[in-house]
Amino acid sequence: MHLGIIGYGNIAQQLVTMLAAPKGPCPERITLLVRPERQEGTAQALADQPIAAQVVTQAQALADARPDLVVECAGHAGAAAHVPALLRAGIDVVLVSVGALADDALHDRLRAAAEAGGAHLILPAGAVGGIDLLSALSGGGEVELTYRGIKPPAAWSGTPAAQAIDLDAVTHATPIFTGTAREAARAFPKNANVAATLALAGPGLDATRVELIADPAASGNLHSYEVRSGIANYTMTIENKPSAGNARTSLATGYSVLREIRNRMMPVIL
Numbered sequence: 001m002h003l004g005i006i007g008y009g010n011i012a013q014q015l016v017t018m019l020a021a022p023k024g025p026c027p028e029r030i031t032l033l034v035r036p037e038r039q040e041g042t043a044q045a046l047a048d049q050p051i052a053a054q055v056v057t058q059a060q061a062l063a064d065a066r067p068d069l070v071v072e073c074a075g076h077a078g079a080a081a082h083v084p085a086l087l088r089a090g091i092d093v094v095l096v097s098v099g100a101l102a103d104d105a106l107h108d109r110l111r112a113a114a115e116a117g118g119a120h121l122i123l124p125a126g127a128v129g130g131i132d133l134l135s136a137l138s139g140g141g142e143v144e145l146t147y148r149g150i151k152p153p154a155a156w157s158g159t160p161a162a163q164a165i166d167l168d169a170v171t172h173a174t175p176i177f178t179g180t181a182r183e184a185a186r187a188f189p190k191n192a193n194v195a196a197t198l199a200l201a202g203p204g205l206d207a208t209r210v211e212l213i214a215d216p217a218a219s220g221n222l223h224s225y226e227v228r229s230g231i232a233n234y235t236m237t238i239e240n241k242p243s244a245g246n247a248r249t250s251l252a253t254g255y256s257v258l259r260e261i262r263n264r265m266m267p268v269i270l
């Protein structure tokens, strides 16, 4: 496999480290798309690992390199800037920044680009689980979904919560947002991708109720949700450990993307 990666932050670095480890199948080649000011530093960082790697700064250059699969790990703005061109070029893309789809215009643009290029936009489960069952239940009729995301106060820094309350002074679990999944994904682009993923697999971005909480007692990122449908009801709680490079991103996210990549390299998909 020739793998493309957009962005070289926390998730992308975790991915390259995991892919380069001796265990499990590994791409023969990686092409990374980074911001121009990061090109040299990224090339230097990649020199010490065993997978052949090149670094580009334009979506067209990544498309011209013809990777078999691209994973986007660059946040909402990076996804909007680069993913349409890759889909239009017929290249499948795993979109980690799923909450970017809360922008209807971008969602339409990505769908049209995928159709025009005959490519697929793949939405990984990311930091949450049970997307398979939720999506299956949605195919069978009406589904009700409520989601609650709990993170330590520091994980909400730089978000609207930091303007509304003093995060350093939070002493107990404090709600910082209630609303729809679409509102959450747009207001918290680095923290509510999970809400968007669940909503898209479930009743939709405007029909999914979301509560976000800052809790000083939280040791990691907790995602819990409740599903009610005519076929099955279930509740799920996932206690995620934070990733080393970005505490607001759960460690499991990189593993979910690794699964998407390796599933495309294996004869059996699971």
Ligand SMILES: NC(=O)C1=CN([C@@H]2O[C@H](COP(=O)(O)OP(=O)(O)OC[C@H]3O[C@@H](n4cnc5c(N)ncnc54)[C@H](O)[C@@H]3O)[C@@H](O)[C@H]2O)C=CC1
Pocket: 006, 007, 008, 009, 010, 011, 012, 033, 034, 035, 073, 074, 075, 076, 077, 078, 079, 081, 096, 097, 098, 124, 125, 126, 127, 128, 189, 190, 191, 193, 194, 197, 245, 246, 248, 249, 250, 253
């Ligand atoms: N689906 C899920 O469950 C989850 C999704 N996410 C999404 O993944 C994104 C990435 O997460 P991390 O790696 O932890 O964040 P990070 O902030 O460590 O890395 C993002 C990287 O993207 C780069 N970047 C930004 N704009 C770019 C552009 N236009 N072109 C190229 N590179 C660009 C940045 O320089 C940075 O290195 C988050 O912003 C969030 O939207 C995060 C956690 C869970």
Ligand SMILES: O=C([O-])CC(=O)C(=O)O
Pocket: 127, 189, 190, 191, 192, 193, 194, 195, 221, 240, 248, 249, 250, 251, 253
């Ligand atoms: O990584 C997580 O726990 C979830 C997250 O940040 C998101 O949903 O954007």
